[in-house]
Amino acid sequence: xxxxxxxxxELCRAKLKPVELAWAEAYGLILFAKKFSSKEIYFRxxxxxxxxxxxDVITTQTGAIVEISKSLSARGRENIKYKVSVVSExxxxxxxxxxxxxxxxxxxxxxxxxxxxDMCMGAFLRGAFLTCGSVxxxxxxxxxxxxxxxxxxxEELCRFIEELGETTIGRRITPKVSVRRGAYIxxxxxxxxxxDLLTIMGAGNASMTIMQVKIMRNAENNRIRAINxxxxxxxxxxxxAAKQVQAIEILKxxxxxxxxxxxxxxxxxxxxxxxxxxxxxxxxxFDKPISKSGLNHRLNxxxxxxxx
Numbered sequence: 001x002x003x004x005x006x007x008x009x010e011l012c013r014a015k016l017k018p019v020e021l022a023w024a025e026a027y028g029l030i031l032f033a034k035k036f037s038s039k040e041i042y043f044r045x046x047x048x049x050x051x052x053x054x055x056d057v058i059t060t061q062t063g064a065i066v067e068i069s070k071s072l073s074a075r076g077r078e079n080i081k082y083k084v085s086v087v088s089e090x091x092x093x094x095x096x097x098x099x100x101x102x103x104x105x106x107x108x109x110x111x112x113x114x115x116x117x118d119m120c121m122g123a124f125l126r127g128a129f130l131t132c133g134s135v136x137x138x139x140x141x142x143x144x145x146x147x148x149x150x151x152x153x154x155e156e157l158c159r160f161i162e163e164l165g166e167t168t169i170g171r172r173i174t175p176k177v178s179v180r181r182g183a184y185i186x187x188x189x190x191x192x193x194x195x196d197l198l199t200i201m202g203a204g205n206a207s208m209t210i211m212q213v214k215i216m217r218n219a220e221n222n223r224i225r226a227i228n229x230x231x232x233x234x235x236x237x238x239x240x241a242a243k244q245v246q247a248i249e250i251l252k253x254x255x256x257x258x259x260x261x262x263x264x265x266x267x268x269x270x271x272x273x274x275x276x277x278x279x280x281x282x283x284x285x286f287d288k289p290i291s292k293s294g295l296n297h298r299l300n301x302x303x304x305x306x307x308x
Contacts, residue, residue, distance in 0.1 A: 003137035005047050007198065007206040011126050012049040014202035016057065024120035026061040027099060028127020029054050031108065032148060032157075038096040038103050042085030043131050050130045051082035057127075062098060064091035107152040110160060121164050126201040128157065135194065135206070138213035144194045145187035147180070154184035161186075161197070169196050237278050244299045245275050247306035256305060267298040 001009075016022035030036050033043035041064075045051055055066040065087045070080050086092050096103070100111040115124050128146060136143040148154040158175045165173035173193045178185045188194055191214050198207040248268045251257045260268070270285050279292050279299075286295075 003139075003206070003209075004134045005049075007135050007203050008047045008130055009049045010203045010205055011130060011201055012053040014123075014126060016123075020116040020120050021123040022057065023061055024115050024123040025127040026057045027111075027114040028124040028129075029057060029131050030095065030099065030127075031110065032128040032132040032146065032153070034132075034149065036096070036108065038093040038101075039089055040085075041092045041095060042083060044081055044083050045131075046079060046081055047130075048080075048082060051084045053130055054084045058086065058095075062091070062095045064088070064095055108150050109152060110156045118167050121160075121167065122200040122202065125161070125164065125197070129201060135198070138191070138210045141189075142191040142194055142210070142214075143187060143189050144197060145185050148184045148186055151184055154186050157186050161188075164200065165193075165196070168200055173197065238276065241271070241275055241277075243303060243308060244271050247299075247303040247308050248272055250306040250308070251302065254306075260302075260305075264298055264302060267295060268302055271299060 014025075016025065029043075030041055033041055035042050043054065045054075051068050055068055058064055059066050067085055067087045069083045069085075071083070072080060086095065100113055101108070115121060132147045132149075134145055134147075146154075146157060148157060154177055158177065161175050162172050165171055173188065173190075173196070175186045175188050178187065188197065191210055195207040195210045198204075198210070248257070248271065251260070251268075257265070257268070266286065270282060274282060274285060279295055283290050283292055283295055
């Protein structure tokens with residue numbers, strides 16, 4: 001089962017009390033259905049949990065007769081598609097009117113009267129998500145989206161999510177919109193925003209999974225950065241040591257080595273003896289204490305005298 005299906009399964013366990021919550025979810029379910037009009041109400045899903053939830057909630061809240069039919073999807077036998085529809089056209093017209101929508105208005109908009117008070121906002125968004133939403137597995141990417149059939153309604157949903165964020169968590173969540181196969185995709189890609197929205201809708205476990213994956217991913221990224229930094233530092237140390245050894249060899253071949261000061265000779269001898277160690281470790285091999293910067297100065301002097 002996909003992460004999105006698991007999330008919908010969790011959401012379908014959300015309680016529908018008081019009655020205002022049940023109606024807010026019912027309104028979200030039908031408003032964002034594939035088809036919501038005075039003549040036809042239906043949506044399609046691969047989630048049997050969402051299909052049953054739609055049927056149960058709409059029947060309970062509106063008294064309409066709802067039918068669930070299923071068929072195999074084009075992807076194979078294991079993928080079953082469910083179509084959930086209000087059977088009677090009379091019921092469709094009655095439900096459409098019950099939701100407060102005008103038959104003469106061509107544009108679907110959110111009727112805020114159906115959402116009631118602030119705590120109903122999460123239930124309304126849950127209904128919308130069960131009907132037209134999906135969420136990617138955090139193992140692959142962070143993305144939560146709603147596939148909306150009407151442009152005006154997609155804009156309304158964006159404004160709703162912005163207000164929902166400010167009302168419930170004290171900060172604005174700003175979705176983006178793209179067009180895919182004639183539908184308007186309202187999407188969020190920030191992991192924290194997705195986690196917060198899932199929590200608000202009632203999918204606490206899914207939200208926690210996203211946060212856990214993010215923590216593990218950040219830890220892994222930090223580990224990789226640390227390894228890369230260590231490798232880079234090692235490469236830098238070896239490159240510098242190789243240049244220092246080369247300078248010493250040049251000074252010896254040019255006959256300049258004998259005229260070096262005793263301090264430079266000592267630094268040269270120890271570097272030749274330990275060509276792969278870092279400056280910090282190299283300092284420990286001197287009879288008299290020497291600082292890292294002091295040793296670095298001597299070795300750089302050797303490089304300078306060798307003309308490198």
